Amino acid sequence: MIKFKIRRQDGDRVWHETFSVEETPGMSVLEALFFVQERLDGGLCFRYSCRGAVCGSCAMLINMVPRLACRTQVSDAQSEMTVDAVKWGALARPVAKVGKDEILIEPLPNMKVIRDLVVDMEHFYELLDYIKPWISAGEEVPEGGNLMSPKVEQKIEAYTNCILCATCYGACPVAGRDETYLGPAALAKAWRFYLDPREKEKDKRARLEAVNNQSGVWGCDVVFKCTAICPKKVTPTQGILAQRRQIPKNKIKNIFNRGKKSED
């Protein structure tokens, strides 16, 4: 039996409840939560869909690290420490175990809790919407399709793998103190469209201008937490820095990037 200490919330009432779950081989944290919901307390709520780390529904804080519950093995989480690290914010990686024999489950930080582990994602989606995350394709589809070199395709692919799970947003210290900050996912997405040769130059420039401020690429603390925790190996920080380099008049501010090779 493994103990899960779960942060519950219903309106203003917040409490922690510990459930004992029968572990089966290869059990994920998501499966453990289903065990609780189906056998112990039908009221426990959390989002889910694919259970295969592609839909991005089940992001939550597991032992203080923002992660997908489906992708996190109970056996791994069990060997980690559950620290009272609220003052540090979310951790970028788990801490090795020293003591307590339970797994701590909490909702994703930096978002309003609706109930239990379900958070309000609307603000996250609005921030994404702000960067106009789409190709402004014309009506005519070119004969035979657009051509693109495999090299360019692979460069963009590093950013299209984002599943919008918001673990990066939950890990981001800037998002924690400034809700106007667009956050790692939206800014990484902005870079994805900048890289795409199918996007028109004027739309690229407009998007770059839209993130050329403290709520955009200049707001980033450059602590790489988002990059460290991304379950799909997307590198938002690198995308943010790359956009800073595209903004000539602000190049002088770009202190974090001195001596690094340009990605152009």
Place this chain on the structure above:
Amino acid sequence: MITHDIIVVGGGLAGLRAALEAHLRGADVAVISKVHPIRSHSVAAQGGINASLGKDDSWEAHALDTVKGSDYLADQDAVEVMCRDAPGRVLEMEHWGTLFSRTPDGHIAQRPFGGAGFPRTCYAGDRTGHNLLHTLHEQVMRAGVKIYLEWLVTRLVVDKGRCTGLIAMHTPSSKLEVFGAKATVLATGGYGRIYQRSTNAIINRGYGISLAYHAGVPLQDMEFVQFHPTTLLGSNILMTEGARGEGGYLYNKLHERFMSIYAHDMMELAPRDIVARSIQTEIDEGRGFEGGYVHLDITHLGEKKIEERLGGIRQISIDFAGIDPVKEPIPVQPGQHYSMGGVPCDVNGATPLDGLYAAGECACVSVHGANRLGGNSLLETIVFGKRAGEHAAGYVAGIAMPGESPYLDELDREKEAISQLMGEGGENFAVVRDELRSVMQQDVGVFRNRTGLQRAVDTVRMLRERGRNVRVKSSATSFNFELLNAIELKGMLELGQVIAEGALVREESRGAHYRTDFLERDDEQWLKHTLAYYAPVGPRLEYKDVTITQFQPKKREY
């Protein structure tokens, strides 16, 4: 009451494509979905999407492969439409921003897939569904289509033989609301979760299909259930057919490439029904590994190619099985994957119920017949999603919003049904659900026979009775998943019954429906579609002819 010209139920590929098309044609359209669109199961599709883009390929060749793959149960006029429309729809997705993998000269890359005579499966690594779905969602955002997030549609409203809208529950508040519409498009996907082992997302419970069934629409060919040959041992997450398309081998525990016995020419790239049966036979005859699986070996492809083209399944294998396919073979077994059957509709998505359309996996056009070829389901979503959106937009342009309709009566009925579900005691939804999943797996799986199917029919009938006694103990008014599960369980039980009864009556083997007591295909008796009509005790079965145009049924050999 909320009204729109068109309401699309479901935000996966078919639903978004239908909504986008209807919007582009000037209709007031909204999408309603129980999850955010990008959480839909389309996102999990891996291997690719078929289109005859190649110089030496043709839509006719694509159609022949599809019809042969279907074991001649597909309607050939519908297959022709799909294969003709394919290149245009795929290039359109590319134009809208889908990041396909590329050939060295910059064209969309295509790989070989099962049952296909040409490498015609366009792919984006092994994340094709993800790339297509995110692109369509982006274009739907660009268009400004209204999306009702986290609503479960609980019934369709039918008035004088016409669908006039629906009743839905707003998950965050558990409130019921009436939606009026001139046309409703079902794009709710499959029902994989009525099986114990399924590649499908946990949300795939087939509730949308059961909505149509309750509204009086028959369900077509439901006994044809696709079992994917290669699902990851344990979690049954999909291991794409692209792994074999890129050159992967299947081995039994004696390290034999056993496909040489079952499909001498096409080997690992025979259609899914054949490969799934081959693997299951190896396991059943003791040549599988302890625990019931075989090996999918891609180690010889090398790390670079695996990372480039199969990076997704590599990561899944590492995360969910602790195995790196670069170094070791992947343990795989067959698992439920796709529903060939569904809500019958024509090539424009129109169902037998006026005002109701269907597209994607929940629909049965039928382009897949008794067995779907890999790469044809993503194609189906965008081809027939677009056509349904287009046709629905034309349909609503000429008619007025339904005025008087029994909306409030239906709302009261739904409120009553839900209040009867609440309370202490009774059955736990999860217990009944697990028994359903177990009997479907055991007796309505890869191999079927009369004894097992009769047992399944009896068990599911009994489970439906027990299902009436399910009670929801949680009184939470926000995200009450126990309640949502209990509501959807009813639909799961009904679909299980339709599948099992259809399979029991069909005394032949065709495509994915394989009877060990009737080994041959029987065109004389069974070259026909099943139609299951709702009746309180169990479905009433009727049959209709298959449309054959240019390909006469032949023995299927690979």
